[in-house]
Amino acid sequence: MKKIVTLLFVLTLVFTLSACGKDKEPEQTVDPNEPEIRYDEDGNKIIKLKGRPTTTNEVNLDDVKEHSSKEDCWLVVDDRVFDVTEYVDKHPGGEAILKGCGTDATSLFDAKHEDKARDILDEYFLEDLK
Ligand code: HEM
Secondary structure, three states: OHHHHHHHHHHHHHHHHHHOOOOOOOOOOOOOOOOEEEEOOOOOEEEEOOOOOOOOOOEOHHHHHOOEEOOEEEEEEOOEEEEOHHHHHHOOOHHHHHHHOOOEOHHHHHHHOOHHHHHHHHOOEEEEEO
């Protein structure tokens, strides 16, 4: 009888312990398509891009081309890369901005804008073009 009680106690314990942690939030997964942006101790921006093993400040035009949609829009102006995804819906010139997504949009941008647009653009600076 004592053995059965001990066995039941052990089984209950094992069951309780295995049930613990089931309510835990699923671990956050990192979207491999999203660039990971962080800062080193000197405040320098470090970007890790899809498929790149190390973190360096390297963004080239091929990287920019991968962000050519309304939902994910990077563009280059004067050899600087901008992620303007958040600005697409606010753009006073409407969907015209989409022509620039994933491209070197320097001439398109210069053709249509005054200094004010450049100030806004600076808010979306990501990295110098490699
Ligand atoms: C590169 C592709 C882009 C194209 C083709 C484009 C085109 C245009 C057009 C056609 C207008 C209307 C101009 C008018 O009504 O006179 C406009 C206005 C404007 N755009 Fe863009 N745009 C682009 C990117 C951007 C970006 C990246 C920004 C800022 C982040 C921006 C900011 C503005 C602002 C603030 C205006 C209001 C007019 C001004 O203050 O210059 N645009 N754009």
